[in-house]
Amino acid sequence: MRTLLFLCVVVSVLITAPLMAQNPAETVEMADNFREDGKIYVVVAVVCAILVGIFVYLIGIDRKVSKLEKEIKK
Numbered sequence: 811m812r813t814l815l816f817l818c819v820v821v822s823v824l825i826t827a828p829l830m831a832q833n834p835a836e837t838v839e840m841a842d843n844f845r846e847d848g849k850i851y852v853v854v855a856v857v858c859a860i861l862v863g864i865f866v867y868l869i870g871i872d873r874k875v876s877k878l879e880k881e882i883k884k
Contacts, residue, residue, distance in 0.1 A: 811869075811872055811876075814869075814872055818865070818868075
């Protein structure tokens with residue numbers, strides 16, 4: 811379980827690292843429009859919901875695999 815969590819953290823850091831290296835002077839027109847309209851919160855909520863769903867699914871699979879491994883050892 812800990813290795814799965816560690817792996818998810820490492821992958822998320824590796825994916826977001828290039829995004830943090832962007833020049834702040836460059837403006838993204840689409841993001842500005844979303845912020846002005848208040849739609850950025852909808853985008854963030856959808857992304858968070860998808861990530862939570864993925865994590866719940868992965869935790870469920872991890873528990874099932876652990877249960878099967880315990881049955882095999884017996």
